[in-house]
Amino acid sequence: MTERDPIVSEDELHAYVDGELPAERRGAVEAWLATHPDDAARVAAWRSQAELIRARYGGAADEKLPRRLELARLARRRQWRLTAMVAAAVLAAFVAGGAAGWFARDAEGASSSDLRKFTADALDAYRLYVVEVRHPVEVAGDERPHLVQWLSKRVGSPVRIPELDKMGLKLVGGRLLPGPTGATAFFMYENGSGERFTLYCGQTDDRETALRYTTGDHNAAYYWVDHNMACVLSGPAERDKLHAIAQAAYDQIDTRSSPRGG
Amino acid sequence: MGEFRQQIESAIPALRRYARALTRDVEAADDIVQDTLVRALRSEHLFHGGDVRAWLYTILTNLNRNRLRGLSRRPVLAPIKDSDAVSGAPESGGRDIGRALDELAEEPRTALLLVVLEGLTYREVAEIQGVPIGTVMSRLARARMQIRSYLDGERPALRRVK
Numbered sequence: 041m042t043e044r045d046p047i048v049s050e051d052e053l054h055a056y057v058d059g060e061l062p063a064e065r066r067g068a069v070e071a072w073l074a075t076h077p078d079d080a081a082r083v084a085a086w087r088s089q090a091e092l093i094r095a096r097y098g099g100a101a102d103e104k105l106p107r108r109l110e111l112a113r114l115a116r117r118r119q120w121r122l123t124a125m126v127a128a129a130v131l132a133a134f135v136a137g138g139a140a141g142w143f144a145r146d147a148e149g150a151s152s153s154d155l156r157k158f159t160a161d162a163l164d165a166y167r168l169y170v171v172e173v174r175h176p177v178e179v180a181g182d183e184r185p186h187l188v189q190w191l192s193k194r195v196g197s198p199v200r201i202p203e204l205d206k207m208g209l210k211l212v213g214g215r216l217l218p219g220p221t222g223a224t225a226f227f228m229y230e231n232g233s234g235e236r237f238t239l240y241c242g243q244t245d246d247r248e249t250a251l252r253y254t255t256g257d258h259n260a261a262y263y264w265v266d267h268n269m270a271c272v273l274s275g276p277a278e279r280d281k282l283h284a285i286a287q288a289a290y291d292q293i294d295t296r297s298s299p300r301g302g
Numbered sequence: 303m304g305e306f307r308q309q310i311e312s313a314i315p316a317l318r319r320y321a322r323a324l325t326r327d328v329e330a331a332d333d334i335v336q337d338t339l340v341r342a343l344r345s346e347h348l349f350h351g352g353d354v355r356a357w358l359y360t361i362l363t364n365l366n367r368n369r370l371r372g373l374s375r376r377p378v379l380a381p382i383k384d385s386d387a388v389s390g391a392p393e394s395g396g397r398d399i400g401r402a403l404d405e406l407a408e409e410p411r412t413a414l415l416l417v418v419l420e421g422l423t424y425r426e427v428a429e430i431q432g433v434p435i436g437t438v439m440s441r442l443a444r445a446r447m448q449i450r451s452y453l454d455g456e457r458p459a460l461r462r463v464k
Contacts, residue, residue: 051439054446058417060424085450090418092399097323097419101315106332109318111311114339221371 048072053079057086154244154270157220159254159263162240162272165217165226166259170236176228177213187214191225196243197269199225202292207285208232220244221270229285237275237285241293244270251286253279262286266294306346309354310339316355316420317362323415324366326400334369338362359420360430363412370408402452410445413438 048069055061056069073080107113169176179187184201192199194216201211209229217226217240224242231237244265252263260277263270264286271293273286317338321331338361342354403411409431416427428435 050443054439054442055424058424058442082446082450085453086446089399089402089446089449089453093323093403093415093419096399097319099319100322100331101319103318105314105318108336109314109332109339111307111314111339111343114336115307115343 048076048079053083054086057083057090154220154246155249155252155263155265158240158242158244158270158272159261161217161219161224162238162263162274163254163256163259163261165240166238166261166274169215169226169228170238176236178215180213181211183213184211187227191216194223195225195241196223197267199241199269200293201227202239202289204229204237204285204288207288209237209285212236235276237273237282239289240272240274241269243268246270251283251290253283255279262290264290266290269293304346306354307343310342310358313355313358314339317358320359320415320420321362321366323403323419324362324412325369326404330369334362334365337365341365356422356426356430359416359422359426363416363430366412367408397453397455399449399453402449405452406445406448410441410448413441414445414449417442 046068052061052065052069056066061069073083179190181187188199188201191214201214204211208231210231212228212230214225214227217224219240219242221243224240227239227241229237229239245268246265248267249263249265254261254263255277258277259274260279260282261272261274262282263272265271271289273282273289275282275285314335317335318331321334322328325331325334338358341361342358403415406414413427413431416422416430417424422430424435424438427438431438431441
């Protein structure tokens, strides 16, 4: 034990509150708190938070169990539901990497369909707004910095708005839309002849992909994932043109390249 | 009843408490607990000893994350519950601990609840969340800081306009 205590870290304060501090550091932390009122106030606040949480939710453990949570009932119900197939699937998952592996597989299975959902939603949004004359967007394209800031905040990660002027496309503007995983950013571009293209971006857990092409009746889309951001570029079904625009957007949104636009 | 089922059974009250705090909704909480139990029973034949409780928390935490993803996908019509109001008086004009928890991102909230409500160790939480202990501690720090400023009356989500 030293007379002049080394600095007490914030981690140690948390560990102190949570009873995880090694016994030999307790004295040092207590001495520190006695001479550092700000830290003492933090520790007191954390303790009172914990008290509030326990007071509010602790009682749920004492409530009478509803019948649907009785284990014997659940186990009985299971008897006739259990099939050899389920057992085999669970076993395979465990063999493949323990319980964690199993859940990881679950999550992956759920999110790999993001591609389909994103593309479908993006094409729906495209069809809905591309025909809109008066209100195709919520925020006009000349407010680009505001769009970036607003939509990045809502989507939950930095959104980039590609500059497609070289492709003859002017940014009409953008709006916020609901998407498969939450808030998505939606941007509309227009060329001189009034053809419109839209870019739809939202968060995903899908792995990164290169451009993938999907075609509908009269319109088509390119989908890709870059750093947890799924993007769908939709437009009229002219594959080469759409590909060139998607490639340009992809290059600019690519988070490894230097930031542009915005 | 075997050891496995006994361990599950004795964990149910704690799972309900944890789920209640995570979801702040009685029905949704019991739905997740039920789902957790069903999944656990499904793998009973694979059980060869070990800490069932931590494993149940892991399942429940994952199911809650899936639920949150699902919620963002479709609108939810839920009756307004007054159960929050009866079990603890809101402090300082509606700035109560429940709302403070609502303001947190899922991961810090999960870490905080596992530590302060469920009394798990940092190491156990790290295993449940699948991250290093340092990450658990930074989540904990973030949760505590945000709750403190929320209860003190700051609204981090809103920016002041001059």
